[in-house]
Amino acid sequence: MTSVPLPRPTIRSDAYGHARMPRRIDMPEPARVDRVAYGRFRNVYLYITEACQLRCEHCYMGERLDRALKMELPQIVETLRTWRKLGGSKVTILGGEPTLHPYFCEAIWAAAKLGYEDVITTTNAQVPAARKFRKMEPADFAYVQVSMDGGSATTHDAVRGAGTFDIAIDTTEELAGRGYDTRIICTVNKANEGDALRLLDIADDLGVSLVKFHVFSTIGTGHGNSDIAMNPLEWVEFCDKLSDAAPEYKSRVWFQPTYARRDQVERYAGEGYQGCIGRTLDRISIFPDGRCYVCSYLFDTTMNFAQMTDGQVQLNHGANEFELFTSVLSESSCGGCKAGACGGGCPAEELVLGTSSCNAYEDIVPVCRLWKSSAKPEDGR
Ligand SMILES: C[S@@+](CC[C@H](N)C(=O)[O-])C[C@H]1O[C@@H](n2cnc3c(N)ncnc32)[C@H](O)[C@@H]1O
Ligand code: SF4
Ligand code: SF4
DSSP: OOOOOOOOOOOOOOOSOEEEEEOOTTSOHHHHEEEEEOOTTOEEEEEEEOOOSOOOTTOTTTTHHHHOOBOOHHHHHHHHHHHHHTTOOEEEEEESOGGGSTTHHHHHHHHHHTTOSEEEEEEOOOHHHHHHHHTSOGGGOSEEEEEOOSSSHHHHHHHHOTTHHHHHHHHHHHHHHTTOOEEEEEEEOTTTTTTTTHHHHHHHHHTOOEEEEEEOOOOGGGGGGGGGOOOHHHHHHHHHHHHHHGGGOSSEEEEOOOEEEGGGHHHHHHTTOOSOGGGGTOEEEEOTTSEEESOGGGTTSSOOSEEEETTEEEEOOSSOHHHHHHHHHHSOTTSSOSOGGGTTOOTHHHHHHSSOHHHHOTTEEEOOTTOOEESSGGGTO
């Protein structure tokens, strides 16, 4: 009897998609912007403190700012160690204002010691932050991200408080001058969209390597300020203006599309976009109370993915975000897909906004708000 050979299994590489991961500025040119396949818990966001000296009008931290819980240093180190073992390679230390934590420097150094390849922080760049960075070295960070919410003192200070723009500019200049890879992150709203692009001039003047724009999400304190939130059509128009302006600048320019016009969906699909990033478990954000979220848009909810208790990660067996992410695989968030490449849309929109953006706007398709694109084709497309 002749045996029929079994078919050989076809081994394919994981074609899910890619996240763009910024590399250190001192790396050789081709490696500077890397397209990295999604990996489980690759991006760790550690909220070492909920305390902050500012009360920005849009802040998603909301009531956490007044509660002001902070992690003790052993809790920081153990949490970093746990998520490193679970796949973490890039960690962002934030808060609240992370530089106000008495052990901010130690947290940064601990992350590098534990093997995280990229250690990042996001800061309001006020006087206490500048003082902390003077105790540190550019090599301590892959990059430092400074929040600037407008291209002038008028718009930035309206969100962040009087005098904060000038101080953030001074700190940014000092950091870039000392050789830190310094980046600007801007949350765009109706009030600052008119001058937000001035940040590109500021970035080139100060030696900032990258400017990232994202839309104001009406969560946390932002709930009370939904009048300054941009609607999807306004945001898509802003992104068009950004893409037109960006090639004129030295600094790299990224944005989070969040929404696409129908005619843009194929372009994002061509860049590797395949729907809700939450489903890939690409990231995890850990708060001092132990709650761990995959999706930042759900920070106001109790749908956190897991809970850390005494260093142990326990899955949330109640209503949880992972089940929300996968729900749109069987039924799209709008209930009738108009653009297959949306991957079912963003299931959190209905929860946060009451309806999906594709239901509310004929020509709009939601794009996961955690997903980034480059406004300059040469920067990674
Ligand atoms: C919560 S802050 C923490 C770090 C630091 N205090 C700072 O302001 O950079 C992290 C980033 O989230 C942004 N952010 C806060 N609330 C937001 C919201 N509702 N929508 C979009 N971005 C928001 C901030 O502007 C900042 O760039
Ligand atoms: S955005 Fe940052 S600086 Fe502003 S209140 Fe929130 S944590 Fe503080
Ligand atoms: S923003 Fe929406 S699409 Fe993105 S991870 Fe969250 S639920 Fe998923």
